[in-house]
Amino acid sequence: MFLKYLARRLLYVIPLLFITTLIVFSFILLIPGDPVLALLGENATPEKVAQLRQQLGLDQPIIMQYFDWLKNALQGDLGRSIFTGQLVEEAVFSRLTVTFQLVVAAMVISVVGGMFFAITSIYYPNSWMDYVARFFGTLGTAIPNFWLAMLLVLFFSLKLGWVPATGFTSINDNPVDFLKGILLPAISLGAMGTAQITRHLRSSLMEVMNADYVRTAYSKGVKRWRAIFNHGLQNAMLPVVTTIGILFGNLLGATVVIETVFAIPGMGQLAVNSILQRDFTMLQGVVLVMIVLVIIINFITDIVYAILDPRIEY
Amino acid sequence: MKEELLLEVKNLETFIPTPKGQIKPVNDVSFSINKGEIVALVGESGSGKSVTSLSIMGLNASAIQYRPESSIFFNDKDLLKLKEKEMRKIRGNNIAMIFQDPMFSLNPVHPIGRQIAESIVLHKKVKYKDALVTALELLNKVGIPDAKRRLNDYPHQLSGGMRQRVMIAMALACDPKLIIADEPTTALDVTIQAQILNLLHKLQKESGIAILLITHDLGVVAETADRVLVMYCGKIVEEGTVEDIFENPLHPYTRGLMASVPELYGPTKEKLDAIPGVVPNPLELPKGCNFVTRCSYATEKCSQNAPTLLKHPSGNRVSCWYPLEKEGERGHYETAATSFS
Numbered sequence: 001m002f003l004k005y006l007a008r009r010l011l012y013v014i015p016l017l018f019i020t021t022l023i024v025f026s027f028i029l030l031i032p033g034d035p036v037l038a039l040l041g042e043n044a045t046p047e048k049v050a051q052l053r054q055q056l057g058l059d060q061p062i063i064m065q066y067f068d069w070l071k072n073a074l075q076g077d078l079g080r081s082i083f084t085g086q087l088v089e090e091a092v093f094s095r096l097t098v099t100f101q102l103v104v105a106a107m108v109i110s111v112v113g114g115m116f117f118a119i120t121s122i123y124y125p126n127s128w129m130d131y132v133a134r135f136f137g138t139l140g141t142a143i144p145n146f147w148l149a150m151l152l153v154l155f156f157s158l159k160l161g162w163v164p165a166t167g168f169t170s171i172n173d174n175p176v177d178f179l180k181g182i183l184l185p186a187i188s189l190g191a192m193g194t195a196q197i198t199r200h201l202r203s204s205l206m207e208v209m210n211a212d213y214v215r216t217a218y219s220k221g222v223k224r225w226r227a228i229f230n231h232g233l234q235n236a237m238l239p240v241v242t243t244i245g246i247l248f249g250n251l252l253g254a255t256v257v258i259e260t261v262f263a264i265p266g267m268g269q270l271a272v273n274s275i276l277q278r279d280f281t282m283l284q285g286v287v288l289v290m291i292v293l294v295i296i297i298n299f300i301t302d303i304v305y306a307i308l309d310p311r312i313e314y
Numbered sequence: 315m316k317e318e319l320l321l322e323v324k325n326l327e328t329f330i331p332t333p334k335g336q337i338k339p340v341n342d343v344s345f346s347i348n349k350g351e352i353v354a355l356v357g358e359s360g361s362g363k364s365v366t367s368l369s370i371m372g373l374n375a376s377a378i379q380y381r382p383e384s385s386i387f388f389n390d391k392d393l394l395k396l397k398e399k400e401m402r403k404i405r406g407n408n409i410a411m412i413f414q415d416p417m418f419s420l421n422p423v424h425p426i427g428r429q430i431a432e433s434i435v436l437h438k439k440v441k442y443k444d445a446l447v448t449a450l451e452l453l454n455k456v457g458i459p460d461a462k463r464r465l466n467d468y469p470h471q472l473s474g475g476m477r478q479r480v481m482i483a484m485a486l487a488c489d490p491k492l493i494i495a496d497e498p499t500t501a502l503d504v505t506i507q508a509q510i511l512n513l514l515h516k517l518q519k520e521s522g523i524a525i526l527l528i529t530h531d532l533g534v535v536a537e538t539a540d541r542v543l544v545m546y547c548g549k550i551v552e553e554g555t556v557e558d559i560f561e562n563p564l565h566p567y568t569r570g571l572m573a574s575v576p577e578l579y580g581p582t583k584e585k586l587d588a589i590p591g592v593v594p595n596p597l598e599l600p601k602g603c604n605f606v607t608r609c610s611y612a613t614e615k616c617s618q619n620a621p622t623l624l625k626h627p628s629g630n631r632v633s634c635w636y637p638l639e640k641e642g643e644r645g646h647y648e649t650a651a652t653s654f655s
Binding site: 216220235308309310 | 371373402403404405406407410411413415418419420421422423424425432433436437468470481484487
């Protein structure tokens with residue numbers, strides 16, 4: 001039954017991918033600026049321009065270009081960078097591992113922080129902990145992440161010298177350096193997520209703790225702590241799972257700024273550079289991978305939801 | 315059989331401070347429940363019956379406060395004076411509760427077996443696995459067909475009646491001395507109501523559990539209860555055995571409640587006799603008897619002085635200056651009474 005449900009969810013993904021890639025592909029071509037001119041310079045002769053255009057396949061109608069690209073993409077070939085000639089899939093996947101580590105670290109901070117604040121605030125209502133949680137819930141949403149990033153760098157790197165201000169070490173190479181390098185960017189990214197999850201889970205828990213079945217739990221002689229963890233949390237998490245899924249996409253988008261601030265060689269940075277250089281093939285690759293990631297996360301969200309809520313029909 | 319006292323509520327008085335003044339959901343209520351007895355607490359919504367029952371469980375909202383004179387004795391312990399930790403040992407263990415709507419009273423994301431086993435693991439020194447075995451026995455006991463397969467079902471997979479059976483199994487889990495059933499049949503179909511009441515009755519006979527049955531349904535009372543308490547505006551206005559209450563209601567409110575139930579036998583009435591007027595605003599209760607605004611027998615005395623609950627020669631205890639005479643109303647109540655038997 002569950003496998004059938006999985007298969008059906010997977011089938012939804014196919015048209016979704018098709019439509020989103022088509023939209024992205026055509027919109028990228030609408031970006032002002034011509035990659036051929038950017039490559040050859042302003043003084044190139046019309047013949048040379050036409051020749052390169054043909055070489056790159058840019059003389060074809062957009063829809064033809066799209067299907068060519070799609071056909072190759074399905075075989076795992078995303079083309080070569082217009083500028084460096086590097087294989088797009090190679091460039092994207094090496095950057096992806098970096099960005100993925102960053103986003104996962106930020107997600108961990110968001111979920112752990114959000115759950116901590118929300119639960120303590122419900123367990124100790126109207127205490128200082130509650131007020132701190134509510135304060136962070138608002139502050140985290142209000143502060144722009146690049147500004148928070150700069151403040152963190154200023155204090156923890158430049159003043160205290162605890163962690164490096166820029167750069168990135170992969171977790172495979174050196175876990176300790178990874179943690180040091182990822183801490184500030186992950187906090188800058190995760191502050192927003194922590195705030196969102198805190199606020200959402202707090203209100204959701206507050207509602208659930210007044211539910212009849214929690215009263216039933218108390219009537220069985222359950223402690224408050226157990227009532228929250230065993231009876232409230234799983235029910236309260238249901239709407240929050242959706243928030244977490246959406247948050248992943250938001251964080252992925254926000255890496256564009258954070259990676260620039262911390263000079264992290266990730267997907268966000270690659271996207272920015274590709275746009276500046278009009279490197280359309282590279283940009284298409286980057287966007288495609290981001291879309292696929294978001295779709296995968298949505299897929300996982302659906303599955304987690306089905307596991308948490310037995311009422312979901314497979 | 316000698317009647318043994320199980321629970322004694324003495325001068326229970328609760329209040330909620332509001333900006334406009336105090337509200338007293340329960341105002342000086344005293345009653346007792348003997349071992350193995352089914353006592354019905356009857357009244358309209360807002361009469362204080364739920365607050366009374368939640369006071370016994372110690373589960374009232376924190377806004378509700380108790381007068382210091384109030385006491386609820388159970389096993390020689392005053393429940394109102396117990397610490398939360400000691401109270402937790404009584405809840406679900408010695409006193410269990412069944413709630414109104416089994417749709418919302420069971421945790422939707424836990425299998426029912428786990429929910430029943432939870433109480434057992436909390437109060438008895440048993441492993442979860444053994445508790446599940448007991449849970450299975452309980453499901454069989456409350457008449458869930460194919461119980462073994464049902465153990466892993468979630469509440470949404472069961473019908474309303476089955477869910478209420480699960481609630482009852484949950485309440486029975488630790489062999490409590492007292493079960494408080496708060497409107498256990500209100501959310502159910504009429505045919506299912508009868509099944510659930512029969513089940514409660516059967517369990518009470520078999521294991522000698524006392525039941526405090528909270529309801530506004532006089533049909534339920536007549537079928538199930540040994541003794542009846544009628545509440546109005548936070549006070550008990552009449553108390554007596556089920557026979558006395560139905561055959562000889564002394565308080566005009568009790569009689570009004572009976573008259574407002576449709577009769578199955580006897581001449582058909584054009585309209586039901588509803589009690590005129592509405593329940594008074596709890597912030598503006600009358601000076602004298604709370605029922606004075608709706609009572610057709612009220613005099614000047616009733617609006618000035620509140621009556622107290624006193625023993626009447628007929629056996630009931632009643633809080634009224636002018637308890638109704640048996641002869642005067644005979645024709646009316648007799649037809650009402652037959653419809654319940």
